[in-house]
Amino acid sequence: MKWNPLPRLACPDVVRLDGDVPVLIGSRCRHCGEIYFPASKGCTRCCATEMESHPIGSEGTLWSWTIQGFQPKAPYNGGESEQDFEPYGVGYVEMPGGVKVESRLTIADPERLVIGMPLTLTLLPYRKVAGEEPVFTYAFAPVEPDADVAPTA
Amino acid sequence: MDNDVAIIGIGLHPFGRTDALSGQQQGAHAVREALKDAGIEWSGVGVAYGGSQDAGNADALGNLLGLTGIPFVNVANGCATGGSALASVIASIQAGVAEIGVAVGFDKHPRGAFNPRPRDWGLEDWYGETGMMLTTQFFALKTRRYMHEHDITEDALVCVAQRAFRNGALTPHAWRRRELGYDEIAQSMPVNLPLRKYMFCNPAEGGAALVLCSAKHARKYTDRPVIVKAAVMRTRHHGSFEVFNPGLAAAQAPAPTVTASRAAFEQAGVGPKDIDVIQLQDTDSGSELIHIAENGFCEHGEQEHLLRSGETAIDGRLPINTDGGCLANGEPVGASGLRQVIEICTQLRGEAGARQVPGKPRLGYTHVYGAPGVSAVTILQAG
Numbered sequence: 001m002k003w004n005p006l007p008r009l010a011c012p013d014v015v016r017l018d019g020d021v022p023v024l025i026g027s028r029c030r031h032c033g034e035i036y037f038p039a040s041k042g043c044t045r046c047c048a049t050e051m052e053s054h055p056i057g058s059e060g061t062l063w064s065w066t067i068q069g070f071q072p073k074a075p076y077n078g079g080e081s082e083q084d085f086e087p088y089g090v091g092y093v094e095m096p097g098g099v100k101v102e103s104r105l106t107i108a109d110p111e112r113l114v115i116g117m118p119l120t121l122t123l124l125p126y127r128k129v130a131g132e133e134p135v136f137t138y139a140f141a142p143v144e145p146d147a148d149v150a151p152t153a
Numbered sequence: 154m155d156n157d158v159a160i161i162g163i164g165l166h167p168f169g170r171t172d173a174l175s176g177q178q179q180g181a182h183a184v185r186e187a188l189k190d191a192g193i194e195w196s197g198v199g200v201a202y203g204g205s206q207d208a209g210n211a212d213a214l215g216n217l218l219g220l221t222g223i224p225f226v227n228v229a230n231g232c233a234t235g236g237s238a239l240a241s242v243i244a245s246i247q248a249g250v251a252e253i254g255v256a257v258g259f260d261k262h263p264r265g266a267f268n269p270r271p272r273d274w275g276l277e278d279w280y281g282e283t284g285m286m287l288t289t290q291f292f293a294l295k296t297r298r299y300m301h302e303h304d305i306t307e308d309a310l311v312c313v314a315q316r317a318f319r320n321g322a323l324t325p326h327a328w329r330r331r332e333l334g335y336d337e338i339a340q341s342m343p344v345n346l347p348l349r350k351y352m353f354c355n356p357a358e359g360g361a362a363l364v365l366c367s368a369k370h371a372r373k374y375t376d377r378p379v380i381v382k383a384a385v386m387r388t389r390h391h392g393s394f395e396v397f398n399p400g401l402a403a404a405q406a407p408a409p410t411v412t413a414s415r416a417a418f419e420q421a422g423v424g425p426k427d428i429d430v431i432q433l434q435d436t437d438s439g440s441e442l443i444h445i446a447e448n449g450f451c452e453h454g455e456q457e458h459l460l461r462s463g464e465t466a467i468d469g470r471l472p473i474n475t476d477g478g479c480l481a482n483g484e485p486v487g488a489s490g491l492r493q494v495i496e497i498c499t500q501l502r503g504e505a506g507a508r509q510v511p512g513k514p515r516l517g518y519t520h521v522y523g524a525p526g527v528s529a530v531t532i533l534q535a536g
Contacts, residue, residue, distance in 0.1 A: 010278075010279040010282050011277065011279035011283070013277075014279075034391075034402065034403075035403065038399055038400060044391040045391040045402070063298065064294045064297045064298035064301070065297060066290055066293035066294050066345045066346055066347075067343065067345065067346045068284060068287070068290060069344050069345060069346070070266070070344060072266070072284050072287055073266065074268060075268065075270065075271065075278065075281035076282060076283075076284045077282045078284060087343075090284075090285055090290050090294070091294070092298075097403060098402075098404070099400055099402065099403050100400060100401035101399070101400050102294075102398065102399045102400065102401075103285075104283060104284070104285065110346055115297075115298075115301050126283055126284065127282075137279065137283040
């Protein structure tokens with residue numbers, strides 16, 4: 001899918017476009033090289049404070065996962081009614097540099113979620129309220145979704 | 154040791170739901186019970202530390218107990234509030250600030266999961282808004298990864314909960330006193346898979362208090378003192394996998410539980426094999442499972458066998474959460490760590506009734522863990 005221009009995001013600072021492809025942005029410590037997602041203002045590894053923006057990438061593998069089975073209280077603002085709430089997947093995704101990114105997943109089917117599966121970054125309209133522009137967040141999707149199975153979240 | 158500090162009084166306001174009493178009233182009740190147990194008056198207490206997460210300041214208990222002018226310090230350390238209050242009272246007594254000190258924790262949480270504000274934790278609003286800032290999610294994500302790395306099945310998660318409710322049924326003051334069958338737990342509602350409804354504790358209400366003094370004076374007050382051999386609190390390290398982390402470092406570091414546990418064993422001069430009765434943070438089945446190994450009581454991956462073979466039962470080699478832990482008692486955050494200490498004191502005094510660990514336990518262990526990566530451990534010895 002092409003994402004140019006970017007839709008309205010809950011987290012505009014952590015996503016950047018590389019052409020039409022969204023990429024996660026973190027930071028890197030100028031002193032020891034440690035990489036952070038999301039961007040950090042200080043290095044918790046070596047205690048230095050000089051950090052630079054650093055791309056985290058858009059492809060990774062599933063490192064751990066769960067399914068959010070109940071509707072969270074505020075500050076969650078998905079906006080749906082309790083009856084309309086659909087469980088959604090959440091995972092940590094291991095990125096090429098080794099950093100694990102906590103992320104919404106586009107699927108919430110325990111049969112399809114396997115640690116180690118390849119995932120790709122996408123954007124997910126997590127807040128859909130009538131009469132409002134939808135709000136997106138970053139999310140990871142299976143690289144080759146089964147053609148015959150519709151995403152559940 | 155000359156500088157040892159002893160617990161001479163324990164007091165609890167039973168955990169659960171007590172609509173008629175505020176959290177502070179439940180805290181004051183616990184203090185009065187602990188004073189009665191020690192046989193002293195509030196006016197004899199020289200220093201106090203305490204706290205709650207959602208029920209206000211501990212020093213407001215002075216309005217209920219009496220305004221005696223003592224230093225009463227408010228502690229706000231999340232799940233480690235009780236452990237931090239205890240460590241602080243011990244340090245005060247050792248430093249000669251007072252002869253007798255009180256540590257108190259209490260709480261009263263709204264029903265349902267906690268809903269923290271991202272900015273209080275140094276995080277951006279989107280982390281909460283997009284539905285990722287939930288403690289239950291973290292416990293599930295850490296458990297799922299741990300099960301994957303150490304080849305543990307969901308059976309182990311059921312075993313933890315089953316034992317907790319079995320012990321809770323034996324504990325007169327427990328909140329959940331009904332034994333649950335294997336299938337009832339294994340098929341309960343998925344909350345955050347692999348964790349289900351009966352594998353999670355609930356935020357609750359309650360109070361817990363301890364009266365302490367120098368061990369050399371303890372026999373003036375009680376013939377059943379419990380010596381605090383270690384009380385250690387630690388925070389997370391760079392790279393450890395903790396609650397409320399939108400990202401994890403490439404290289405993993407041990408949890409604060411591991412460093413707190415090692416420091417406590419070193420301070421006490423004993424090892425995991427010497428411990429007779431154990432309290433581990435069991436916010437959920439997965440957490441307890443992981444904490445058995447993080448505290449040094451087995452190797453990673455051995456838990457499933459220990460749980461299945463009954464080794465963690467009251468009459469087993471490693472009796473864990475003999476009062477049903479957080480699963481059967483609920484979790485009033487400020488009080489929970491001190492509830493653990495009280496259960497161990499009860500066991501070491503031989504007063505645990507139907508849930509008493511056989512063979513006169515001499516050494517006990519408590520461990521509490523919470524957001525955003527804090528851990529507190531005590532090692533307690535029958536005096």
